[in-house]
Each structure stands twice: as structure tokens, then as C-alpha cells.
Amino acid sequence: MVYDLDTRLCFLRSKGISVGALTKPHLPTNIRAFTKDDITCSDIGYQESNWQKDRCFKAHYDIKTKPEADKECAKDNGFLVQIDSISKHNAVKQFIQSLPSGNKFFIDGSDEAIEDDWRLSDGNLLYLDWKPGEPNSCCKKYEHCVIIFRNGKYNDVSCIAEISFLCERSLRTFDPEILSVFWSGPLFIKFCIIFKF
Structure with a gap:
């Protein structure tokens, strides 16, 4: 699942995103993948x-x-x-x-x-x-x-x-609009989770 910045929705995307052994997935420009460790002030x-x-x-x-x-x-x-x-x-x-x-x-x-x-x-x-x-x-x-x-x-x-x-x-304070996307294998992203710290 991923978060679409244009629609502000989380959705399942089963094709078109792959994960290499050491890299994050390459996503279209309207889609963002966040974790608590790589979010920046500009995000x-x-x-x-x-x-x-x-x-x-x-x-x-x-x-x-x-x-x-x-x-x-x-x-x-x-x-x-x-x-x-x-x-x-x-x-x-x-x-x-x-x-x-x-x-x-x-x-x-x-x-x-x-x-x-x-x-x-x-x-x-x-x-x-x-x-x-x-x-x-x-x-x-x-x-x-x-x-x-x-x-x-x-x-x-x-x-x-x-x-x-x-x-x-x-x-460290995430709002409902900042979502974290986790991946668990070479073919798909597994979860789209809302963080609230």
C-alpha cells in the first residue's frame, strides 16, 4: 500500500513497484513513502x-x-x-x-x-x-x-x-497526513500505516 499525495489516500499497488536488495522502491512523483527516520522538515x-x-x-x-x-x-x-x-x-x-x-x-x-x-x-x-x-x-x-x-x-x-x-x-510528531510505508519483499509494499507519536 502507498500514500497518494494528490488524492490523500492510501491504496494497494500490486504492480509497478519493486524493491531492490538495498534500495527503497521507485515511486511515481505523486506518491511518497515515509518512515520516521527519513522524514525531513520540508516534507x-x-x-x-x-x-x-x-x-x-x-x-x-x-x-x-x-x-x-x-x-x-x-x-x-x-x-x-x-x-x-x-x-x-x-x-x-x-x-x-x-x-x-x-x-x-x-x-x-x-x-x-x-x-x-x-x-x-x-x-x-x-x-x-x-x-x-x-x-x-x-x-x-x-x-x-x-x-x-x-x-x-x-x-x-x-x-x-x-x-x-x-x-x-x-x-517526531507525525500527523495523520504523514504515512509510513513499509516493504517486506522484492515484489510489493505491504503496509500503509498512520503514525501518531
Whole structure:
């Protein structure tokens, strides 16, 4: 069985695919065979992160509020980029600077629970690198979300502002659209299985 990218269906293919002793089957271009070991960020519409081998980033240029951005990232089994260290901050900054466009992006982080205690949605501390003069005292009542600029500096903004955003996900988190195809002999592919880790 194989997964057809055009129809998004799994189907049995008894002819036309063979497996050599050391190679994977040669498939038509509209058919993909995945295993958890050979999937890449580009296979799931993301880009390599240059931070950790199994982490991928994706820039969304359509503007959303922070809650809408959270939902959009979740559709890909991802989340808004979470920056909890200088090494990750540098990787995200490098990623943004490699993009063809975009000046500011929502990232994960809020001080809504306790003013000036900037936390990620998982409760960990947000690594901070504020733009000079930020966060300022003018708008503390409603600026509880974080954006990152192209230069890597942060600003606090309203969570209902509409801004581009950055998603992150792990290659170990498969969604129902990523299927693994196994082969068991020289003549046919045996299983088409949905992975959900």
C-alpha cells in the first residue's frame, strides 16, 4: 500500500513497484513513502531550524491574533516558537534573517498571569532580549504577548494585534497526513500505516 499525495489516500499497488536488495522502491512523483527516520522538515512544509536536528520552523506571513496563530500552528501539530535559551534565540534570529521577507512575528510568551513575569505556554521562562525601551510602562494593561523583530529583539504587544507568526514542531510528531510505508519483499509494499507519536 502507498500514500497518494494528490488524492490523500492510501491504496494497494500490486504492480509497478519493486524493491531492490538495498534500495527503497521507485515511486511515481505523486506518491511518497515515509518512515520516521527519513522524514525531513520540508516534507511537512517546514524548514530546518539549525538548532536541533529534529526541530523545524515555519514562518506564516498571513496576519493573525496570538490566539489565532496558536490554533494555526496546532493544525500542523506545532506551536508558536518557544525561546527558552540563548542558543535557541540565536537559531530563531538566524532563521528570521534567512527569510525573504517579514519584519516581526508572534512567538510564544506572555506576562498575562503575572505582570513582567514572561513565561512560555508550558510554564518555562521565556529567554528575553528586549528592544531598547521595551517593555515600556505605557500599555502594560493590555500588552501581554511577544513579537520578535528581524534583528532578534522583542517587543510586547496586544495579544489581539494581527501580526505574522512563527511555528515550530518536532519531526517526531507525525500527523495523520504523514504515512509510513513499509516493504517486506522484492515484489510489493505491504503496509500503509498512520503514525501518531
